[in-house]
Amino acid sequence: MSNDIRIKKGLDIKLKGKAEKTVEQAIISNYCTVRPEDFHGTIPKLIAKEGTQVKAGGILFHDKSNEAIKFVSPVSGKVIEVVRGPKRRIDAIKIEADKTQDYQDYGKFDLDTASPEAIKAHLLASGCWPFVKQRPYDVIANPNKLPKAIFISGYASAPLAADLDFTLQGKETELQEAITALGKLTEGKVHVSVGKTSNSPLAGLSGIMLHKVSGPHPSGNVGTQINKIDPINKGETVWTVNPQDLVIIGELLLTGKFNAERVVALAGSSIEKPRYFKTLIGSEVSTMVYDKGIAKDANARIISGNVLSGKHIKPDGALDYYSNVISVIPEGDDYEFFGWNKPVFNKISTSRALTFSWLNPKKEYDLNTNTNGEHRAFVVTGGYEEVFPLDIYPMQVLKACMYKDLDEMEALGMYEVAPEDFALTEFICVSKQPHQKIIREGLDLMLKEIG
Amino acid sequence: MGLKRRLHILKRRYRGTKMAPAFNAIHTFLFLPDETTHSGTHIKVADDLKRTMNTVIMAMIPCLIFGMFNAGYQHHLALGEIEAVTQGFFSAEFWTLDNFMVGFWKILPLVIVSYGVGLGIEFIFAIIKGHEVEEGYLVTGMLVPLIVPVDIPLWMLAVAVIFGVVIGKEVFGGTGMNILNPALTIRAFLFFAYPTWMSGDKVWVHGAVERDQLIASGQNLDAISGETILGSLAQGKAAGYEIADMFLGFIPGSVGETSTLLILLGGLFLIFTKIGSWRIMLSSALGAIVMGLIFNGVVDSGIISEGSKFYGLMSTTWWHHLLIGGFAFGTVFMATDPVTAAQTNKGKWVYGFLVGFISILIRVFNPAYPEGVMLAILLMNVFAPTIDHYVVQGNVKRRKKRLKVKTA
Numbered sequence: 005m006s007n008d009i010r011i012k013k014g015l016d017i018k019l020k021g022k023a024e025k026t027v028e029q030a031i032i033s034n035y036c037t038v039r040p041e042d043f044h045g046t047i048p049k050l051i052a053k054e055g056t057q058v059k060a061g062g063i064l065f066h067d068k069s070n071e072a073i074k075f076v077s078p079v080s081g082k083v084i085e086v087v088r089g090p091k092r093r094i095d096a097i098k099i100e101a102d103k104t105q106d107y108q109d110y111g112k113f114d115l116d117t118a119s120p121e122a123i124k125a126h127l128l129a130s131g132c133w134p135f136v137k138q139r140p141y142d143v144i145a146n147p148n149k150l151p152k153a154i155f156i157s158g159y160a161s162a163p164l165a166a167d168l169d170f171t172l173q174g175k176e177t178e179l180q181e182a183i184t185a186l187g188k189l190t191e192g193k194v195h196v197s198v199g200k201t202s203n204s205p206l207a208g209l210s211g212i213m214l215h216k217v218s219g220p221h222p223s224g225n226v227g228t229q230i231n232k233i234d235p236i237n238k239g240e241t242v243w244t245v246n247p248q249d250l251v252i253i254g255e256l257l258l259t260g261k262f263n264a265e266r267v268v269a270l271a272g273s274s275i276e277k278p279r280y281f282k283t284l285i286g287s288e289v290s291t292m293v294y295d296k297g298i299a300k301d302a303n304a305r306i307i308s309g310n311v312l313s314g315k316h317i318k319p320d321g322a323l324d325y326y327s328n329v330i331s332v333i334p335e336g337d338d339y340e341f342f343g344w345n346k347p348v349f350n351k352i353s354t355s356r357a358l359t360f361s362w363l364n365p366k367k368e369y370d371l372n373t374n375t376n377g378e379h380r381a382f383v384v385t386g387g388y389e390e391v392f393p394l395d396i397y398p399m400q401v402l403k404a405c406m407y408k409d410l411d412e413m414e415a416l417g418m419y420e421v422a423p424e425d426f427a428l429t430e431f432i433c434v435s436k437q438p439h440q441k442i443i444r445e446g447l448d449l450m451l452k453e454i455g
Numbered sequence: 456m457g458l459k460r461r462l463h464i465l466k467r468r469y470r471g472t473k474m475a476p477a478f479n480a481i482h483t484f485l486f487l488p489d490e491t492t493h494s495g496t497h498i499k500v501a502d503d504l505k506r507t508m509n510t511v512i513m514a515m516i517p518c519l520i521f522g523m524f525n526a527g528y529q530h531h532l533a534l535g536e537i538e539a540v541t542q543g544f545f546s547a548e549f550w551t552l553d554n555f556m557v558g559f560w561k562i563l564p565l566v567i568v569s570y571g572v573g574l575g576i577e578f579i580f581a582i583i584k585g586h587e588v589e590e591g592y593l594v595t596g597m598l599v600p601l602i603v604p605v606d607i608p609l610w611m612l613a614v615a616v617i618f619g620v621v622i623g624k625e626v627f628g629g630t631g632m633n634i635l636n637p638a639l640t641i642r643a644f645l646f647f648a649y650p651t652w653m654s655g656d657k658v659w660v661h662g663a664v665e666r667d668q669l670i671a672s673g674q675n676l677d678a679i680s681g682e683t684i685l686g687s688l689a690q691g692k693a694a695g696y697e698i699a700d701m702f703l704g705f706i707p708g709s710v711g712e713t714s715t716l717l718i719l720l721g722g723l724f725l726i727f728t729k730i731g732s733w734r735i736m737l738s739s740a741l742g743a744i745v746m747g748l749i750f751n752g753v754v755d756s757g758i759i760s761e762g763s764k765f766y767g768l769m770s771t772t773w774w775h776h777l778l779i780g781g782f783a784f785g786t787v788f789m790a791t792d793p794v795t796a797a798q799t800n801k802g803k804w805v806y807g808f809l810v811g812f813i814s815i816l817i818r819v820f821n822p823a824y825p826e827g828v829m830l831a832i833l834l835m836n837v838f839a840p841t842i843d844h845y846v847v848q849g850n851v852k853r854r855k856k857r858l859k860v861k862t863a
Contacts, residue, residue: 017498163498237858311497333498336491339459343487344505351501356728357510359501373491377503378483378587381631384507385798386732397799400847415851431496434507435631440495 009197009232011219013393015428017163017352019311019333020368023269023278025170031295033287036079036099037322038064043075043134044444045143045451048094056083061108061131061262064097072147076131078264078285080106099286107261115181115257120188127185130256134325135249136186139230139242141451142422142444151243153192153234156183158206158247159199159217161224162310162427166269166328168247169204171280176205178254179247185257186245187211197229206247222393227425231394236420248328268323270297272311272332273370274304286322289330293319298332305373307331312427313440336374344377351376354387354432380435388429396420398429402439405446410453413446423447459486476581480588504630508593510730514721515597515788518711521704523562525714526605527554529707530661533679544703544716558605561661562710565600568609572616573599580625591630591637591794592620598638598788601711602781602829603645604658606665611652615644635836636795639829646829654824656682659707681707684779685818685826691767694779701778712784715777722787731791734800735807739786740777742811747773750819768819776815785828786811795836799846806842810835 040048048065052058060080067073077099085098110130115123124147127133138145145151158168172179187194193213198204200218207214215233222228226244236242245253248266255263264285270292271278277296289306298304307314309327323330345358352369353359361367388398396417404412423440430439462482469478482488483505492499528549531537540546573592581588599616619641624633646653657663660681670676684694684706696706704714712718725731750769753759759766777783790796790810797806810831817827 019498235854235857237854237861239858240861305491305497307497313495314497316493316497331497337489339463339486339489341459341486344483344503345509348501352498353501355502355507355510355730357502357506357730358728359506361501371498373497374487374499375490375492376487376499376501377505378488378490380504380587380589381629383504383591383631383794384730385793385796386734386800386803387729389800395850395853397847397850399798400843415854416847417850417854427496431498432500432502434500434502434504436499436503438495 007213007215007233008200009215009217009219009223009229011217011223011228011232011393013390014161014220014222015354015391015432016161016220017312017431018366018368019163020273020370021271021275021278021332022164022368023166023271023280023329025167025280027267027280027282030281030283030287031291032101033284033291033322034101035084035288035322036077036081036101036284036286037096037288038075038077038099038286039096039322039324040065040075040094042325043067043144045141045448046073046075048075050086050094050097052077052083052097054083054086057081058083058099059106059108060264061110061256063131065094067144070147072125072128073133073144074129074131075134076108076262078262107263110256110260110262112260113185113257115184115188118188123185123188126257127253131262132253132256135245135253137244139227139236139244139422140419141447142424143451145243146241149241151190151192151241154186154190154194154243154245155226155230155233156194156196156206156245156247156250157217157224157226157229158204159197159202159224161221162312163221164269164271164329164331165224165310166267166271166280168206169199169202171267171269171328172205172247172251174205175251175254176208178251178258179205180209180254181257182245182250182254183209184211185253186243190243192234195229195233199224219393222425222428225424227420227422228393231396231420235395238414238419240419246326246328249326266328268292268327269329270332271329272304272307274298274302274332274334283323285325288320288322289317290319292330293332303335303337304332305335307333311371312431313424334370334372336372338374340374354390375436377434377436379437382435382437384434387432387434391428391432392425394420394425398426398439401446402426402429402437402442405442405449408446408449410450413450414454418443418446418450421447462486463489473582473585476585476587477578480578480581504590505593507730508590510728511594511725511788512597514724514731515601515711517717518601518714518721518784519562519566519597521714521717522601522710523558524549524551524554525558525704526561526661526710527551527557528705529659529681530557533660533663533681540700540705543699549705557661561605562600564609565603565605565607565612565710566597568612569599569616570596572613573620576617576620576625580629584629586629589630591624594792595619595637595641599641602638602642602709602784604653605661605710606658606663607645607652611645611649615641615648618644631794633794634840635833636789636792639789639833639836642829643833646824654686656680656686659683659709683708685768688767688771688779691764694771694775698775698778701775706779709781709784712781715783718783718787722783725787725791731787732793732796732803732807734803735791735796735810736786738804738807739790739811739814742808742813743776743782743786743815744773744811745808746812746815747771747776750815765819776818780818780826780828782811782814782828785814785832789828790832790835795839797839797842797846799843801849802839802842802846805846806835806839809838
């Protein structure tokens with residue numbers, strides 16, 4: 005049985021440099037980096053100190069506030085450096101990878117006879133738990149709370165996103181195993197959504213509630229789908245998992261190995277030949293972005309994740325724990341003479357104020373990182389609603405976050421949102437306000453004050 | 456070394472100093488800054504606030520130019536030097552260089568004073584408070600000369616601009632934070648502080664006040680009368696102008712608000728560019744029509760007699776209200792100010808409707824000053840947050856109800 009979800013409000017940002025559907029094995033990365041900041045809200049308690057030998061799937065650290073949540077190494081090797089920031093905060097754990105990979109064996113798991121508690125304990129111990137995130141607050145799921153439903157979006161609508169139908173090909177067994185396991189952890193349903201015209205391997209799975217999604221971005225955002233399928237109320241919790249992480253969970257259950265392998269898209273207008281790579285979580289991006297990639301002296305920005313919500317990383321940086329796309333776009337650190345009033349043909353705009361992207365909705369643009377204007381107070385109204393399909397007033401929520409009114413934030417629907425839901429409103433914001441940051445800080449405040 | 460490079464070096468030199476905002480204001484006027492995204496989305500749309508404001512100004516330029524011709528035309532017409540126009544919008548009697556030059560030399564100083572004083576204050580506040588110079592005044596500065604009588608003394612305008620910008624906007628925190636429309640605050644200040652310069656039958660035509668003073672000093676001259684249509688109707692007289700004149704704008708009035716045709720074109724441009732809210736414009740027109748029809752109904756049913764002082768305006772055919780006075784200008788350019796209008800889409804319908812409704816109400820029942828749109832917009836500016844509150848509460852209630860259904 006499947007349901008249709010049609011999203012009308014939104015905006016498809018078409019960019020140059022979509023990844024071609026060929027997969028290459030990335031060069032094996034000599035170093036692997038795990039950055040605790042990928043796990044928002046987690047304070048790491050280091051277990052694998054500098055100099056320790058870890059196996060792939062071996063524990064690196066656990067969450068200080070909940071020791072059960074373990075974080076594991078994607079590769080086997082030696083922890084060569086723990087990079088610390090202010091107040092000795094752990095910024096990154098660097099592991100020198102072994103030539104031959106040695107996996108920690110968590111043992112095959114028999115799902116048929118296992119209790120929900122046993123499944124949970126197994127996922128927690130094996131480092132798969134961080135893949136399960138929760139709403140409210142968009143943080144790693146609290147294992148002690150029972151989710152009312154689990155949501156998985158198999159439809160990627162973000163600009164230059166990896167095509168999940170393609171990257172998940174042939175992974176049906178792993179996906180099914182993971183879904184079956186997760187299904188036992190909730191009393192509600194496991195909602196899986198796929199694109200309307202897709203041939204996603206997710207569509208054929210059993211034990212799911214299938215939804216077919218169509219419409220512009222953010223139709224693929226799991227937050228949009230939750231809002232349309234079964235919105236979160238106060239006191240409720242839902243879990244979300246990225247489909248590419250289901251593969252890792254599934255493989256762990258089937259074989260006992262934590263295999264951090266993932267197919268990622270390398271995309272963006274600064275890449276000569278955009279394509280897919282098979283690589284490991286935490287791999288250095290330099291293993292992928294230079295071969296038929298970024299031109300030698302190009303001034304480009306490398307982003308782990310998509311161009312709307314991804315992280316800006318340096319050329320020696322690494323793929324983060326959750327992303328399945330590396331976007332590379334030109335930096336825009338140059339002035340433009342009378343850029344604010346001359347007609348614009350080469351940039352996207354939702355207005356028609358001498359901006360002409362409305363003439364050619366199918367055109368792919370080569371956007372750079374210029375802000376196209378300075379930060380201002382909120383002035384223009386009505387624009388955000390056109391790209392925001394959730395039944396929430398975006399500007400009012402943002403303002404409530406800015407003046408930190410917890411009651412109002414709660415009443416206006418903060419339990420339902422994650423920063424990525426505000427990526428489009430941030431993209432189109434005339435006042436160039438940092439919407440995602442405002443929402444993140446609002447959620448952090450609520451988590452701290454209300455919990 | 457190019458200009459771009461030179462300015463970049465200067466920008467770095469000014470960074471962190473008191474003068475940085477002032478320098479940046481000029482710099483960003485010439486060049487879109489080199490700023491890149493650092494958190495959140497890595498790409499951004501092409502629009503910024505400068506582009507938005509510039510679009511509104513472009514929509515007003517035809518009104519400004521028409522206003523210059525009209526100032527000269529009304530002046531010469533009142534002196535009896537030329538004949539009234541007969542050939543529609545492109546009448547040769549109207550579009551003469553002579554007409555234009557009279558208006559140009561009267562109105563250009565208004566524009567200069569408005570921008571000079573207003574932007575001066577913006578710069579001073581930006582330097583004192585250390586924030587960037589914001590673009591809000593670009594539109595206000597253009598609105599102000601268009602909504603005052605042509606002969607307004609420049610010092611009055613300067614005082615009013617200072618009041619409007621400081622009290623109307625800066626004390627609330629600058630662009631985006633104000634409650635009342637700054638341009639209307641300026642006009643309201645003028646209206647209440649210097650009423651003789653803002654109403655009556657002498658101020659709307661260039662030269663009328665001067666002529667009065669000459670007559671008072673004993674010279675034997677004919678007085679120039681420049682009654683607006685609203686003024687005539689409020690006194691129970693006939694409008695004295697053809698409908699076509701009202702629509703095209705060949706009538707006395709504030710500088711830029713006479714030509715409903717050009718305002719309509721400006722409004723369509725704003726709607727097309729998605730800068731102006733069509734919801735507010737449409738609902739405001741609807742509100743005015745409803746009120747106009749109610750008054751027409753009252754007159755038709757014989758509740759008030761022809762002797763009543765409200766008869767003149769009440770009996771005005773409902774759709775004529777849209778053409779006369781500042782209604783069209785206020786609706787298109789001032790009621791739609793996103794900061795002071797309602798901010799939710801549903802709220803915009805209510806807000807706009809009430810602006811139109813109350814404009815006509817004030818127009819009819821306020822014989823001392825028959826233009827209601829200014830006060831109606833200011834009043835609704837005050838109530839806009841309340842309207843939004845109830846609209847947003849609707850959403851909040853829906854969310855609570857969902858929870859209740861769930862737990863019940």
